[in-house]
Amino acid sequence: MKIILSGYGRMGKEVEKQASERKHEVVARFDRPSEWNTETLKNADVVIDFSLPDSAIENIYRCFDAGIPIVTGTTGWYGQLGEVSERCKNAEQTLFYAPNFSVGVNLFFEVNQALSKFMNEHPMYEAEISETHHIHKKDAPSGTAKQLAAILIKNMDKYSTWSAEPASNEQLRVDSYRKDEVPGTHAVTFDSDIDKITLTHEAKSRIGFALGAVKAAEWVIGKKGVFTMKDFLFNKF
Numbered sequence: 001m002k003i004i005l006s007g008y009g010r011m012g013k014e015v016e017k018q019a020s021e022r023k024h025e026v027v028a029r030f031d032r033p034s035e036w037n038t039e040t041l042k043n044a045d046v047v048i049d050f051s052l053p054d055s056a057i058e059n060i061y062r063c064f065d066a067g068i069p070i071v072t073g074t075t076g077w078y079g080q081l082g083e084v085s086e087r088c089k090n091a092e093q094t095l096f097y098a099p100n101f102s103v104g105v106n107l108f109f110e111v112n113q114a115l116s117k118f119m120n121e122h123p124m125y126e127a128e129i130s131e132t133h134h135i136h137k138k139d140a141p142s143g144t145a146k147q148l149a150a151i152l153i154k155n156m157d158k159y160s161t162w163s164a165e166p167a168s169n170e171q172l173r174v175d176s177y178r179k180d181e182v183p184g185t186h187a188v189t190f191d192s193d194i195d196k197i198t199l200t201h202e203a204k205s206r207i208g209f210a211l212g213a214v215k216a217a218e219w220v221i222g223k224k225g226v227f228t229m230k231d232f233l234f235n236k237f
Contacts (some may be wrong), residue, residue: 001218004028004044004068006036007051010136011073014210015048020216033182035060041066046217053077053139060084060095069094071217073101073209075143085226095222096227101212105186107231112148112188115199116155118180124191124199127152127159132177132185140176144186149174153187171209185208 001024001178008031016026028040033055039060041047046069049059053076063070064087072095077084081097087093100106120126128169129152131145141164149162149172162172190197203209209235212229219232 001219001221002027002044002045003217004030004040004047005213006030006047006049006070006072007074007193009050011050011197011206013174014206015050015213016131016166016209018207018214019048022218024214030059034064038066039206041068044068045221046071047215048213049073049074057084062121064088064093066093067093067147069096069217069220069223071096071213071220073098073213075146076139078146088226091225093226094220094224096216096232097113098212098216098229099147100209100228101216102201102203102208103212103233104208104235105201105203108149108186108199109147111199112157113151115190115197116152119190120156120158122192123158124192124194127156128189128191129162129177130175130177130187130189132179134181134183135178137178139179141174142176142184142186144157144184145174145176148186148188175232178226199214 003019003026005025008029027044030036047063049070049072051074056074056077058069062076127150131142153159159172160170163173166173183206185202187198187200216232
């Protein structure tokens with residue numbers, strides 16, 4: 001598999017390492033929008049994108065125009081997900097997006113999906129989400145924390161939105177912390193006057209994120225449409 005890396009920071013370098021270990025070839029590295037090259041795109045099988053939120057959609061559309069699948073772990077652009085998905089489907093192109101490519105995190109999503117449904121029957125519990133990442137991370141809360149919040153809001157009647165500073169009981173609290181070189185820690189807490197339940201996922205390194213992105217790229221080759229880790233892990237075809 002011939003790969004182009006979009007974004008060559010810490011994650012891009014780890015993706016390159018994992019791709020090399022799986023015998024794939026990185027044919028180009030685009031670290032800035034000005035470096036994108038149409039001719040280079042034609043020589044690749046897939047783009048793996050870990051760039052910045054303000055360039056993510058432009059990168060996705062460049063891949064659509066070139067007819068090349070893109071796997072993106074960049075977050076902060078999901079407000080336009082509907083528009084991007086529609087364009088992908090209309091053009092019969094390929095987009096695989098995920099706020100987190102770690103297998104463990106996506107299993108963590110599924111566990112919280114089930115638990116939040118149970119907790120909806122016990123309104124005495126107040127839910128809260130916290131996330132901690134390295135000081136270089138640009139967006140806050142993380143895309144993973146936002147996905148967790150969306151799961152809880154969907155399944156728990158008491159919450160309608162999330163906020164870093166809740167102004168009402170209908171808002172789910174989401175706290176963000178930036179510390180040292182922490183790869184990523186997410187915790188979901190259900191607290192009552194009687195007891196407290198906390199589920200935590202702690203990444204030990206970036207390897208799980210990078211390896212998941214490479215595996216997603218391997219899986220998505222030859223498919224058309226919009227895909228997520230849920231498709232890859234639980235609805236393989």
